[in-house]
Amino acid sequence: xxxxxxxxxxxxxxxxxxxxxxxxxxxxxxxxxxxxxxxxxxxxxxxxxxxxxxxxxxxxxxxxxxxxxxxxxxxxxxxxxxxxxxxxxxxxxxxxxxxxxxxxxxxxxxxxxxxxxxxxxxxxxxxxxxxxxxxxxxxxxxxxxxxxxxxxxxxxxxxxxxxxxxxxxxxxxxxxxxxxxxxxxxxxxxxxxxxxxxxxx
Amino acid sequence: xxxxxxxxxxxxxxxxxxxxxxxxxxxxxxxxxxxxxxxxxxxxxxxxxxxxxxxxxxxxxxxxxxxxxxxxxxxxxxxxxxxxxxxxxxxxxxxxxxxxxxxxxxxxxxxxxxxxxxxxxxxxxxxxxxxxxxxxxxxxxxxxxxxxxxxxxxxxxxxxxxxxxxxxxxxxxxxxxxxxxxxxxxxxxxxxxxxxxxxxx
Amino acid sequence: xxxxxxxxxxxxxxxxxxxxxxxxxxxxxxxxxxxxxxxxxxxxxxxxxxxxxxxxxxxxxxxxxxxxxxxxxxxxxxxxxxxxxxxxxxxxxxxxxxxxxxxxxxxxxxxxxxxxxxxxxxxxxxxxxxxxxxxxxxxxxxxxxxxxxxxxxxxxxxxxxxxxxxxxxxxxxxxxxxxxxxxxxxxxxxxxxxxxxxxxx
Numbered sequence: 316x317x318x319x320x321x322x323x324x325x326x327x328x329x330x331x332x333x334x335x336x337x338x339x340x341x342x343x344x345x346x347x348x349x350x351x352x353x354x355x356x357x358x359x360x361x362x363x364x365x366x367x368x369x370x371x372x373x374x375x376x377x378x379x380x381x382x383x384x385x386x387x388x389x390x391x392x393x394x395x396x397x398x399x400x401x402x403x404x405x406x407x408x409x410x411x412x413x414x415x416x417x418x419x420x421x422x423x424x425x426x427x428x429x430x431x432x433x434x435x436x437x438x439x440x441x442x443x444x445x446x447x448x449x450x451x452x453x454x455x456x457x458x459x460x461x462x463x464x465x466x467x468x469x470x471x472x473x474x475x476x477x478x479x480x481x482x483x484x485x486x487x488x489x490x491x492x493x494x495x496x497x498x499x500x501x502x503x504x505x506x507x508x509x510x511x512x513x514x515x516x
Numbered sequence: 517x518x519x520x521x522x523x524x525x526x527x528x529x530x531x532x533x534x535x536x537x538x539x540x541x542x543x544x545x546x547x548x549x550x551x552x553x554x555x556x557x558x559x560x561x562x563x564x565x566x567x568x569x570x571x572x573x574x575x576x577x578x579x580x581x582x583x584x585x586x587x588x589x590x591x592x593x594x595x596x597x598x599x600x601x602x603x604x605x606x607x608x609x610x611x612x613x614x615x616x617x618x619x620x621x622x623x624x625x626x627x628x629x630x631x632x633x634x635x636x637x638x639x640x641x642x643x644x645x646x647x648x649x650x651x652x653x654x655x656x657x658x659x660x661x662x663x664x665x666x667x668x669x670x671x672x673x674x675x676x677x678x679x680x681x682x683x684x685x686x687x688x689x690x691x692x693x694x695x696x697x698x699x700x701x702x703x704x705x706x707x708x709x710x711x712x713x714x715x716x717x
Numbered sequence: 718x719x720x721x722x723x724x725x726x727x728x729x730x731x732x733x734x735x736x737x738x739x740x741x742x743x744x745x746x747x748x749x750x751x752x753x754x755x756x757x758x759x760x761x762x763x764x765x766x767x768x769x770x771x772x773x774x775x776x777x778x779x780x781x782x783x784x785x786x787x788x789x790x791x792x793x794x795x796x797x798x799x800x801x802x803x804x805x806x807x808x809x810x811x812x813x814x815x816x817x818x819x820x821x822x823x824x825x826x827x828x829x830x831x832x833x834x835x836x837x838x839x840x841x842x843x844x845x846x847x848x849x850x851x852x853x854x855x856x857x858x859x860x861x862x863x864x865x866x867x868x869x870x871x872x873x874x875x876x877x878x879x880x881x882x883x884x885x886x887x888x889x890x891x892x893x894x895x896x897x898x899x900x901x902x903x904x905x906x907x908x909x910x911x912x913x914x915x916x917x918x
Contacts, residue, residue, distance in 0.1 A: 370770035569772035
């Protein structure tokens with residue numbers, strides 16, 4: 316449990332950094348940058364909890380999430396260029412973040428008692444909607460609509476987790492397997508430039 | 517009651533198709549298209565329920581809504597060109613969808629106990645906000661701000677429904693009358709290119 | 718209490734007018750203009766209450782808010798040119814509006830029992846998110862990301878209010894002091910064109 320909590324804070328921290336780094340293409344002051352990091356980090360989980368009616372929202376009930384985000388701001392500022400150069404490392408961090416958020420979100424939805432189909436959506440939303448809200452606010456094309464495999468890796472992981480769960484697989488094993496699956500799909504997709512087929516004929 | 521439920525699912529199906537068809541102008545993969553259909557179909561009702569604090573949201577508590585949306589995706593894909601050519605039929609379907617969603621939303625808000633003014637807004641929101649959220653995500657001008665008579669037809673229908681309701685008119689008769697009113701306003705507006713007056717002088 | 722309520726309605730009225738006035742740059746019909754005023758006026762408070770899980774939302778439980786917004790529409794229409802010329806007066810009204818909404822929102826969040834850090838965010842959100850949602854819908858750059866000092870004045874006021882509150886300062890005195898602080902920061906920032914430092918190096 317404490318391990319999950321530590322990972323959740325780590326994921327929040329990573330998401331805040333990757334959110335703030337999108338600021339590079341836009342002119343934003345310190346407050347705008349902090350807001351961008353904040354929305355990216357807590358947007359997905361907040362939307363999930365609002366859709367589930369599950370209160371209090373994580374960051375409203377536990378200020379550690381805010382503190383971790385506030386910590387990410389000066390750190391991103393100080394290591395701006397280093398972080399920008401570390402694109403491969405960042406990709407790995409971001410991928411671990413979405414993988415982790417997907418599974419925590421899926422589990423949380425299941426615990427609230429919703430059907431597996433709904434839980435899969437909640438898991439995917441936990442991981443991607445923070446970025447989608449951020450992109451919408453800065454008038455960018457939401458990640459969800461970009462060509463890369465991103466949301467679909469989360470969805471595949473959530474479905475795997477739910478399938479193994481319904482087969483009675485041990486929770487910890489299931490978590491690790493599904494986590495590795497999401498990370499692998501995403502990394503392979505970036506490496507080999509894989510895409511889902513276009514819908515339009 | 518079962519008839520209302522069947523219509524609600526039919527409206528969801530229609531909204532999903534009309535949402536997915538907007539994809540034609542945008543490049544989207546299968547997951548993006550599904551997401552677009554999903555948001556269009558459940559966005560308005562979800563926003564209404566969140567504003568009312570009425571949980572669980574329809575699609576969270578009953579997976580039939582999700583199944584109907586998932587069914588709409590391959591069907592839209594298979595009949596893409598036929599659907600595009602059937603613009604007049606589609607308009608009729610979409611109009612029946614917004615009319616139905618408006619009245620179901622207005623009724624639901626009334627049942628929760630809000631004032632008629634608030635119920636009218638909730639009815640209109642049920643019908644149009646799914647499309648507004650979709651348009652915002654794909655950086656399009658929201659339907660609400662386009663010149664055509666769309667939201668105003670819903671609002672007129674909601675107000676009619678509420679007026680007749682307060683006069684004690686039988687619920688079924690009221691529903692049918694208000695439904696026909698919304699559909700008529702919308703169809704006539706499209707046919708004769710009617711618009712509300714511009715606000716700017 | 719009645720004074721606070723009167724001010725809250727006055728703030729709602731002011732926000733609706735300033736929202737409707739943004740219509741000048743966009744083509745909108747009467748319903749679109751009303752919707753824009755509505756979203757600007759109630760968006761921030763609604764988001765705060767949804768994030769806090771505090772139901773019913775103000776305007777859902779008390780139709781006076783809607784009536785005030787509906788009143789703002791014809792008044793803005795009638796005095797369009799006068800209002801546009803009164804930019805300095807409008808700025809003052811808008812500034813009083815955000816100052817007031819910030820403190821009412823901060824107080825409400827505290828009363829719900831959240832931590833001060835969270836209350837500060839809720840206060841700022843109450844004041845600015847209506848405008849942010851409006852800007853997002855009309856595909857404008859959200860106020861939060863513009864160069865002017867706006868959200869930061871609200872945040873400074875919320876933090877001041879919370880600090881004085883934790884020091885045991887009398888509520889009324891605290892309210893007035895924090896209100897004047899927000900108004901002063903905003904007016905001085907506009908007058909001397911002050912900005913927060915850019916995040917990007």
